[in-house]
Amino acid sequence: MLALAETEQSVATIAVFIVTFLGTLALGRLLKRRAGVPFGIFFQLFALTLAFYTAAWVYGLELQWRNHAGAALVLLSTAVVIALVDRYLWDLYFEQGRQTVIPKFLRDLVAGVIFLIALLLVLSVGYHAQSQLTWLLSGSGLAAIILAFATQNLLGGVIAGMSVQINKPYKVGDWLHVGERFAEVMEINWRSSRLRTNDNIYLDIPNNEIVRTTIVNLHYPTNLHAMRVRVGIDYNVPPNRVKDALFRAAMSAKNVLPEPPVRVFLVDFSDYSMIYEIKFYLGDHSKINETNDSVRTNVWYELKRQNITIPFPIRTLEINRRAAAKPHEQHGRARTILEGEPLFASLAEAQLDDLIRASSTLRFGRGEKLIEQGAEGSSMFVLLHGTAHVSVAQNGAMIRVGSLRMGDSFGEMSLLTGERRSATVRAEDDCEVLEISKPAMAALLREAPECVAQLSELLAARKMETEGLLKDAQQSPGEETRKREYRATFLRRVRSVFEL
Helix, strand or coil: CHHHHHHHHHHHHHHHHHHHHHHHHHHHHHHHHHHCCCCCHHHHHHHHHHHHHHHHHHHCCCHHHHHHHHHHHHHHHHHHHHHHHHHHHHHHHHHHHCCCCCCHHHHHHHHHHHHHHHHHHHHHHHCCCCHHHHHHHHHHHHHHHHHHHHHHHHHHHHHHHHHHHHHCCCCCCCEEEECCEEEEEEEECCCEEEEEECCCCEEEEEHHHHCCCCCEECCCCCCCEEEEEEEEECCCCCHHHHHHHHHHHHHCCCCCCCCCCCEEEEEEECCCCEEEEEEEEECCHHHHHHHHHHHHHHHHHHHHHCCCCCCCCCCCCCCCCCCCCCHHHHHHHHHHHHHCCHHHCCCCHHHHHHHHHCCEEEEECCCCEEECCCCCCCEEEEEEECCEEEEEEECCEEEEEEEECCCCEECHHHHHHCCCCCCEEEECCCEEEEEEEHHHHHHHHHHCCHHHHHHHHHHHHHHHHHHCCCECCECCHHHHHHHHHHHHHHHHHHHHHCCC
């Protein structure tokens, strides 16, 4: 009977071994085929050790041998866990799901940690009572402490790098405001992020430091972001007038987007000035330096044209001894230019002097628009200094059609007939112009009504020149008729505009 029982126990043990071994292999093959889990020879050893341990437990093998088999089983099981982590966590979740590439270094590091945990578990639980391993456990604990201190910065950077890769607070090409610096993200790795400032200075910031600071991403969720420039203005100037001037200056600056529109705020009352803040939008922060320069430059020119003062501190005494151009010198230069202009050639010196005194001298900076196509206009301009170019909008593009130099006039058609501006004139360098307003011209025409016919004649000639009807100073009867019609039309419109 005893022999029969031993025989049955042996048969059961062999059956358990075979079933456990083949069942584990079948499960591994299923995972490999269905999910692509990369099991290798270590999984076969794991299946063999699991079958042996199960069979030893059924057979009732000596406890010490079962402990050895269990320790081997735990260590081999790390291969299974690592394979599952590689497939389901790294491959499926991160690389396929979140489009984040996991470097081999991180995979190996996590695999090593898993194996180390299993080894320490085996040594501390399975062999803690064996005195010959006491020194090994003590040494492993000490080594773990030393290793933790030695690699804390590296591991902290890697963990922070994982956070950056998972949460994606910024990406390559984004502009960040980190601390006191604005910088563009050039590279993101698992230890640090590399940024570049506008001065081409590279910053290598460890990820465990950058995640502890407040990150302002200027390009998230879009590249569109607002920037602000402040300027102090004299208390005597009405705020609405200042806001209009600052708005015009910022809207025409380089790289400033038309939408959302520029906003101007009165933000503070300081000791000697009212502080205004210009809020404008741009889409590329790499151009912030030239954009701020353009905004501030346009502000200076616009404030000068509007006779708005940026005050000096009241605690500072300024003695300006620079020789300014005398008014009569500017007046004489403007009269010399007007005498050569066909529109005013028939006027007497007294009439020219009255016209100049009733007009304004304006200054425009390089790149500013003097007039804009399609805008309403009730004045004309004479270029006293500088150069400008003339452009017209055609098929969605600006086509350059001519240039203006000192002594040239423009805008007279809008002044005399009330038409909208037919072209855009933009300063090529700093320009000084004489603006002849509608009231100034009206006073001149009422004093010298004979000028109306001459102006109509000149407007008709310019109209025909624009249409290309004059050729080599010879006119056909049809062209002469067309000119008379234009002259009569302009004569009626001038008289209507100026109520003559």
